Amino acid sequence: xxxxPDFPWDSLAEVKALATAHADGIVDxxxxxxVDPTPDIVQDALREHxxxxxxxxxxxxxxxxxxxxxxxxxRGLASGTASGTALEVGVLPxxxxxxxxxxxxxxxxxxxxxTVVIPAIGYPTYEIGAMVAGAQVVATDDVESVARPAMVWxxxxxxxxxxxxxxxxxxxxxxxAQGQAIPLVSDExxxxxGWDTQPTSILxxxxxxxxxxxxxxxHSLSKRSSMAGYRFGFVAGDPFMVDDLLAVxxxxxxxxxxxxxxxxxxxxxxxxHVAVQRDRYQARRELLMGALVAAGFRIDHSEAGLxxxxxxxxxxxxxxxxxxxxxxxxxxxxxxxxxGDDSHVRVALTATDERVAAAARRLAP
Numbered sequence: 001x002x003x004x005p006d007f008p009w010d011s012l013a014e015v016k017a018l019a020t021a022h023a024d025g026i027v028d029x030x031x032x033x034x035v036d037p038t039p040d041i042v043q044d045a046l047r048e049h050x051x052x053x054x055x056x057x058x059x060x061x062x063x064x065x066x067x068x069x070x071x072x073x074x075r076g077l078a079s080g081t082a083s084g085t086a087l088e089v090g091v092l093p094x095x096x097x098x099x100x101x102x103x104x105x106x107x108x109x110x111x112x113x114x115t116v117v118i119p120a121i122g123y124p125t126y127e128i129g130a131m132v133a134g135a136q137v138v139a140t141d142d143v144e145s146v147a148r149p150a151m152v153w154x155x156x157x158x159x160x161x162x163x164x165x166x167x168x169x170x171x172x173x174x175x176x177a178q179g180q181a182i183p184l185v186s187d188e189x190x191x192x193x194g195w196d197t198q199p200t201s202i203l204x205x206x207x208x209x210x211x212x213x214x215x216x217x218x219h220s221l222s223k224r225s226s227m228a229g230y231r232f233g234f235v236a237g238d239p240f241m242v243d244d245l246l247a248v249x250x251x252x253x254x255x256x257x258x259x260x261x262x263x264x265x266x267x268x269x270x271x272x273h274v275a276v277q278r279d280r281y282q283a284r285r286e287l288l289m290g291a292l293v294a295a296g297f298r299i300d301h302s303e304a305g306l307x308x309x310x311x312x313x314x315x316x317x318x319x320x321x322x323x324x325x326x327x328x329x330x331x332x333x334x335x336x337x338x339x340g341d342d343s344h345v346r347v348a349l350t351a352t353d354e355r356v357a358a359a360a361r362r363l364a365p
Contacts, residue, residue: 002132008124008338015327022330027359029288029348030332032159032306034226036280036352039273042227045259045266052258058250060093060234064261067268068234074271077191078203078217078236089203089212090242092249093256093264097189097220097233101125104216104235105133105151107248108183112136114150117143121161121340123187126153139340144176152177154186157199157304160339160346164199164303170207178213183241189220189233190305192274193281197303203237212238223306223350224274225267232256232264281306284349284356291360292347300344308347309336318342329362 012030020026059065068091072078078089094100102125105116116130120141130137135150143152154173156165165173170186177184186202200207203217216237222228235242249255256264267273288308289299298313310333312322319335319342326333326345336344351359 004128004131012332015323016332019327019330019332024330024358027331027351027355029351029359030334032223032348032350034223034228034350036226036277038226039267041266041270041273042225042263046263049259049262056255056258056261058255059246060256061261064093064265065091067265068236071268072203072236076204077201088239089236090239091234091236092242092246093261094233094235095254095256096222096231097218098125100218100233100235101187102129102132104185105129105135107245108151110135110150115146117146117149117152119153119155119158122155123159124338143173149182151183151185154184154202156186156188157190157193158301159190159305160307160336161300161309162302162305162307164197167200167206170200170202174202174208174215178211181214183214183216185216185218187218189218190223192224193278193306194304195282195285199304214238214241216241221264221267224277226277227267230260230263232260281349284353287356287360288347288349291363295363295365306349309344310347311344319345331359331362
């Protein structure tokens with residue numbers, strides 16, 4: 001039996017009840033669950049390919065691989081091939097990105113003698129995935145200080161802080177990891193939501209010099225295309241590592257349903273709906289930022305992504321006391337303790353325009 005910590009979101013029940021009791025109802029800014037409609041082109045593709053009596057392949061449709069590589073190239077996140085070689089970027093569809101984060105240490109064969117390095121402040125599933133594999137965990141951003149780790153996670157833009165690793169820092173970590181043959185995996189699910197700066201992918205030749213050895217990037221359609229309910233993501237990078245993961249996933253029957261693959265093709269072939277969704281998030285972000293600052297809070301990092309990383313401007317209160325302060329005004333946020341920080345709360349941009357406007361009114365001094 002694998003002994004895991006309690007699911008952190010269960011501990012929000014009391015403050016959620018407090019927020020729900022507000023006369024005008026709750027404004028839930030605690031979870032990054034999209035609320036805007038899934039684009040019509042995606043829904044149409046799903047319906048068109050709903051007749052799918054046979055099993056899909058674990059590797060995914062060739063058209064899907066083409067669409068993903070096209071998007072990576074079009075967005076300047078990766079070239080189609082590794083520099084100086086005929087090797088194409090490996091692509092493997094996943095059942096959302098969270099399952100890949102959770103299962104990757106196991107898929108790479110890690111165990112008790114291995115150490116996984118995760119961000120000092122980060123998504124809890126990095127640690128859970130290592131625990132499931134039986135590996136040890138070190139939480140630090142000074143990854144080079146860890147002796148002989150078996151795997152390193154990066155997260156840019158960060159969930160929860162919205163911090164972005166710049167090209168120089170990413171390049172330095174890549175050189176260090178490749179020099180020691182350490183698998184380096186970058187969670188880049190929010191990469192199209194850059195606000196104050198443009199996030200960079202680990203697959204970008206400017207970062208890796210065209211050398212993909214040991215490098216993987218994890219991506220998702222959940223936020224940028226409002227497709228969280230479709231459960232589609234992918235991992236891409238070193239084609240040999242991707243092939244190894246494919247072999248494992250074949251045995252485990254980890255396949256993305258064929259209609260969802262077709263929906264993903266439609267999403268990656270279209271950029272227009274992404275621009276529309278960015279504009280929605282940006283408007284909500286600006287409204288919430290102004291209201292939070294006026295209410296006496298400070299916003300740290302938050303250069304990109306789907307969240308605002310918020311703390312008291314006068315450093316009063318810890319994460320839980322501030323979470324309760326918001327709940328008393330009918331606003332549910334996530335305490336930073338979920339992510340390894342006891343002084344901040346995470347405020348999501350994923351509520352309707354009407355609910356975000358309601359939150360801004362409630363925050364008014």
